[in-house]
Amino acid sequence: MKEEANPEGITVKKDDDFSEWYTQIVQKAELADIRYNVKGFIVFRPWSVLAMDRMSDLMECELQRKGHLPVLFPAVIPESNFKIESKHVEGFLPEVFWISEVGSEGKKLEEKLALRPTSETAMYKVYSQWVRSWRDLPLKIYQRCQVWRYETKATRPFIRSREFYWIESHDVFATKEDAVKQVKEDMETTENVIHEKYCIPFLFFERPEHDKFPGAVHTYAADTMMPDGRALQLPSTHLLEQNFSKPFGIKFVDKDEKEKYAWQTCYGPCISRIFAAVVAIHGDDKGLVMPPEISPLQVIIVPIYNTKNRKEILKKAEQLMKSLESACIRVSVDDRENYTPGWKFNHWELKGVPIRMEIGPRDIKNKEVVLVDRSTGKKKKVKEKDIIKSVDKSLEKIQVYLMKKADKYFSDNLHTAKDKDDLKKILDEKGGFVKIEWCGDIKCADAIKEETTGGVMRGTLFGKKEKASGKCIWCGKPANQTVYISKQY
Amino acid sequence: MKEEANPEGITVKKDDDFSEWYTQIVQKAELADIRYNVKGFIVFRPWSVLAMDRMSDLMECELQRKGHLPVLFPAVIPESNFKIESKHVEGFLPEVFWISEVGSEGKKLEEKLALRPTSETAMYKVYSQWVRSWRDLPLKIYQRCQVWRYETKATRPFIRSREFYWIESHDVFATKEDAVKQVKEDMETTENVIHEKYCIPFLFFERPEHDKFPGAVHTYAADTMMPDGRALQLPSTHLLEQNFSKPFGIKFVDKDEKEKYAWQTCYGPCISRIFAAVVAIHGDDKGLVMPPEISPLQVIIVPIYNTKNRKEILKKAEQLMKSLESACIRVSVDDRENYTPGWKFNHWELKGVPIRMEIGPRDIKNKEVVLVDRSTGKKKKVKEKDIIKSVDKSLEKIQVYLMKKADKYFSDNLHTAKDKDDLKKILDEKGGFVKIEWCGDIKCADAIKEETTGGVMRGTLFGKKEKASGKCIWCGKPANQTVYISKQY
Numbered sequence: 001m002k003e004e005a006n007p008e009g010i011t012v013k014k015d016d017d018f019s020e021w022y023t024q025i026v027q028k029a030e031l032a033d034i035r036y037n038v039k040g041f042i043v044f045r046p047w048s049v050l051a052m053d054r055m056s057d058l059m060e061c062e063l064q065r066k067g068h069l070p071v072l073f074p075a076v077i078p079e080s081n082f083k084i085e086s087k088h089v090e091g092f093l094p095e096v097f098w099i100s101e102v103g104s105e106g107k108k109l110e111e112k113l114a115l116r117p118t119s120e121t122a123m124y125k126v127y128s129q130w131v132r133s134w135r136d137l138p139l140k141i142y143q144r145c146q147v148w149r150y151e152t153k154a155t156r157p158f159i160r161s162r163e164f165y166w167i168e169s170h171d172v173f174a175t176k177e178d179a180v181k182q183v184k185e186d187m188e189t190t191e192n193v194i195h196e197k198y199c200i201p202f203l204f205f206e207r208p209e210h211d212k213f214p215g216a217v218h219t220y221a222a223d224t225m226m227p228d229g230r231a232l233q234l235p236s237t238h239l240l241e242q243n244f245s246k247p248f249g250i251k252f253v254d255k256d257e258k259e260k261y262a263w264q265t266c267y268g269p270c271i272s273r274i275f276a277a278v279v280a281i282h283g284d285d286k287g288l289v290m291p292p293e294i295s296p297l298q299v300i301i302v303p304i305y306n307t308k309n310r311k312e313i314l315k316k317a318e319q320l321m322k323s324l325e326s327a328c329i330r331v332s333v334d335d336r337e338n339y340t341p342g343w344k345f346n347h348w349e350l351k352g353v354p355i356r357m358e359i360g361p362r363d364i365k366n367k368e369v370v371l372v373d374r375s376t377g378k379k380k381k382v383k384e385k386d387i388i389k390s391v392d393k394s395l396e397k398i399q400v401y402l403m404k405k406a407d408k409y410f411s412d413n414l415h416t417a418k419d420k421d422d423l424k425k426i427l428d429e430k431g432g433f434v435k436i437e438w439c440g441d442i443k444c445a446d447a448i449k450e451e452t453t454g455g456v457m458r459g460t461l462f463g464k465k466e467k468a469s470g471k472c473i474w475c476g477k478p479a480n481q482t483v484y485i486s487k488q489y
Numbered sequence: 490m491k492e493e494a495n496p497e498g499i500t501v502k503k504d505d506d507f508s509e510w511y512t513q514i515v516q517k518a519e520l521a522d523i524r525y526n527v528k529g530f531i532v533f534r535p536w537s538v539l540a541m542d543r544m545s546d547l548m549e550c551e552l553q554r555k556g557h558l559p560v561l562f563p564a565v566i567p568e569s570n571f572k573i574e575s576k577h578v579e580g581f582l583p584e585v586f587w588i589s590e591v592g593s594e595g596k597k598l599e600e601k602l603a604l605r606p607t608s609e610t611a612m613y614k615v616y617s618q619w620v621r622s623w624r625d626l627p628l629k630i631y632q633r634c635q636v637w638r639y640e641t642k643a644t645r646p647f648i649r650s651r652e653f654y655w656i657e658s659h660d661v662f663a664t665k666e667d668a669v670k671q672v673k674e675d676m677e678t679t680e681n682v683i684h685e686k687y688c689i690p691f692l693f694f695e696r697p698e699h700d701k702f703p704g705a706v707h708t709y710a711a712d713t714m715m716p717d718g719r720a721l722q723l724p725s726t727h728l729l730e731q732n733f734s735k736p737f738g739i740k741f742v743d744k745d746e747k748e749k750y751a752w753q754t755c756y757g758p759c760i761s762r763i764f765a766a767v768v769a770i771h772g773d774d775k776g777l778v779m780p781p782e783i784s785p786l787q788v789i790i791v792p793i794y795n796t797k798n799r800k801e802i803l804k805k806a807e808q809l810m811k812s813l814e815s816a817c818i819r820v821s822v823d824d825r826e827n828y829t830p831g832w833k834f835n836h837w838e839l840k841g842v843p844i845r846m847e848i849g850p851r852d853i854k855n856k857e858v859v860l861v862d863r864s865t866g867k868k869k870k871v872k873e874k875d876i877i878k879s880v881d882k883s884l885e886k887i888q889v890y891l892m893k894k895a896d897k898y899f900s901d902n903l904h905t906a907k908d909k910d911d912l913k914k915i916l917d918e919k920g921g922f923v924k925i926e927w928c929g930d931i932k933c934a935d936a937i938k939e940e941t942t943g944g945v946m947r948g949t950l951f952g953k954k955e956k957a958s959g960k961c962i963w964c965g966k967p968a969n970q971t972v973y974i975s976k977q978y
Contacts, residue, residue, distance in 0.1 A: 041565060045560055049560055050559060104585075148565075
């Protein structure tokens with residue numbers, strides 16, 4: 001695995017200037033090239049592509065295990081499809097890239113084509129042909145693809161771009177009950193993959209009425225917390241109920257021989273955006289720290305040799321690599337000449353490889369190697385015969401360590417505000433998610449956004465009945481719900 | 490793995506009406522839905538997506554093994570990039586879909602964006618920033634993506650669409666010699682993956698001057714032969730030399746401290762098109778026949794039960810599935826109620842699963858199962874304790890059988906024409922690839938295309954010096970090369 005050399009480390013501390021740290025890590029760990037000459041579009045470089053591939057594979061695997069099958073719908077959607085559901089079109093129309101001409105003469109197309117910003121309107125028209133009978137249900141389908149949105153907000157690599165990579169699943173059911181169950185299954189999937197494999201903590205919020213997915217009856221979004229205390233939205237799952245099945249004509253003949261409209265849900269984990277959370281949450285002042293489950297390499301072997309013993313040590317390193325590979329561990333040997341071991345240590349620390357294995361002449365003599373844990377920096381000597389067992393154990397340990405560390409930061413930054421000033425102060429000084437009571441009036445939500453430093457309402461916590469017994473933190477009228485506020489990306 | 494029911498088999502014989510057979514198999518094996526309402530765009534359904542994923546994974550694995558790394562470049566290319574190399578733009582401009590407006594009001598973009606028909610002009614401008622020194626070379630990079638071309642020829646699912654899925658690799662070298670070596674490596678990759686894993690035979694032809702990739706110095710294309718004797722172009726690898734590095738400014742400081750233009754190649758296996766060859770070449774009158782290496786399922790277990798013993802037999806089937814899974818075999822149990830075993834047999838034959846395993850009450854008593862080989866239809870009883878070994882062996886056998894069978898059809902249809910009439914006759918009556926001698930004048934190539942039934946020049950056979958000592962088959966002047974003619978898709 002040859003990578004372009006990049007010897008310079010990150011020059012700011014993550015805690016001092018997270019924004020600059022993020023900019024540097026994207027460049028120095030060679031995650032993306034932001035110099036592509038179309039605004040809001042970036043080049044994803046090998047290290048991020050390999051990691052995102054692992055992330056997608058794990059997500060696909062979980063979706064398939066739960067009965068989803070993959071499809072690939074066209075990237076283009078005819079304007080007429082796109083405009084079938086009115087709220088949906090209202091929400092997405094401002095962000096559509098339109099294909100309206102072809103060829104050298106710029107011949108106009110008969111009908112404009114939207115480059116998909118999301119695929120409801122591509123898929124559901126075909127669903128109306130696929131779904132005929134209760135026997136065709138549930139229909140559980142997903143696609144791994146990219147989508148395009150003409151973002152007017154400032155773009156940042158992985159966090160917000162005009163082109164991003166996601167998986168979108170679109171399910172159809174015979175009953176509302178089944179659809180509601182699917183929403184819970186999507187949340188479980190999020191936990192199993194995003195928390196347990198990517199080590200990213202989150203809470204699911206039911207978004208308030210004014211911030212729902214365009215066309216959804218209920219929107220439940222998983223928010224994580226970035227190191228600067230701002231929320232980053234991860235997957236959301238939407239209960240569409242019959243809002244799309246009616247305009248798109250997705251109906252079926254039920255067991256009672258009556259024709260009924262189907263019930264729908266959709267779920268969209270955005271892999272490239274979640275990767276931003278992986279980079280930001282686990283990274284440290286030396287660079288990336290990749291969770292073992294998703295790291296392109298789990299072990300990097302750095303041979304330490306001089307001109308005399310080079311051949312012997314490289315041979316040993318190759319042997320070790322093969323034995324680790326046979327245990328399904330992703331491993332490589334950095335056998336590049338022209339670079340010192342020290343340079344290689346820095347390089348792979350920057351890339352966040354969970355374990356570095358050092359092997360030098362003395363180690364060979366003692367039949368041992370040195371293992372260095374990227375997450376804690378701890379070193380240990382391991383006997384050759386114990387290597388596989390020890391590496392396996394260390395990888396598991398690092399995975400759990402990163403998850404717990406991220407969980408702790410997350411829970412340490414859940415706050416409760418007792419009044420207006422308290423809310424402002426927490427948002428300014430600590431960040432994180434702030435629990436408040438709210439009257440339910442959008443005017444108060446808007447006022448909070450305007451009069452605090454960008455405090456946006458995340459919604460009510462899903463699955464935990466947090467009663468509101470006091471007054472709205474903003475207007476003082478009786479509160480009817482407990483919601484969370486945070487700054488956001 | 491639940492699939493929509495489709496009990497009807499294919500109603501024509503492949504040998505009698507290949508075209509109708511192909512149309513039916515795409516629909517009845519649920520490979521694609523052609524009813525999407527944009528011309529030339531189709532919906533790829535689960536069975537084809539799963540197979541193409543396997544195919545892509547195998548290709549990516551081989552590319553990575555040979556030192557390529559994955560990237561993801563934007564799907565959009567600014568018009569100014571697109572127009573940098575004149576022959577390239579001339580070749581692709583007529584097929585470009587243009588994005589020229591955004592949002593609800595159709596705001597015009599400052600610069601039109603091409604939806605990539607191929608990625609040279611997206612990548613090479615960035616390459617000019619990545620390549621600085623001889624140390625940066627070779628740069629071997631690929632991406633797995635989709636491309637869009639406004640085809641004016643008639644489209645057919647998988648064979649020719651306006652949107653297709655491919656892998657494109659774009660390599661940069663310090664010397665011409667290295668670039669020439671890469672072309673040979675690409676050919677070896679084609680052999681290792683497309684022949685050995687997908688069981689698709691081909692020959693590499695150097696395309697004549699008038700049929701090269703726009704911008705290439707040499708184009709080498711792998712052509713396979715469809716069951717109707719027409720050629721289908723599979724990957725091509727192109728020696729670009731310095732045709733792009735000069736206009737795009739891809740230069741490097743060499744070891745001698747002189748600045749030089751780099752040498753380039755590109756290679757583009759189109760997975761969705763190669764899948765058409767897999768479907769067409771291996772399929773038979775009962776449906777698909779999938780090579781074990783790329784089949785989404787390698788074994789389908791069909792339990793044969795009545796209401797009394799159902800539970801016991803399903804339990805056994807699950808056990809067998811788990812034991813096969815533990816040996817890394819892709820397997821599923823068809824436990825659907827409401828369908829008879831006979832219906833299931835037909836269903837999975839249509840899908841081309843290499844091995845069907847039948848398990849009924851008598852088999853359980855005898856501690857055995859029945860294995861049915863999809864490629865030959867042969868049945869055998871296997872003792873329970875030998876199942877994994879036997880399945881592994883059968884899968885290997887089927888893989889080899891399909892490869893040899895396809896090879897034989899291919900070599901049986903290589904012909905030599907002694908004169909004009911002979912050429913016409915072979916093309917009309919037998920099809921296949923016809924060897925002729927040619928003077929090198931494009932007028933004769935054009936005349937052959939017009940005056941035979943669509944005979945198109947494939948070029949000279951790569952790597953085999955076939956001398957031309959006689960006369961051009963068409964004009965009678967002295968021939969200077971031996972070329973092949975065939976009808977084509």
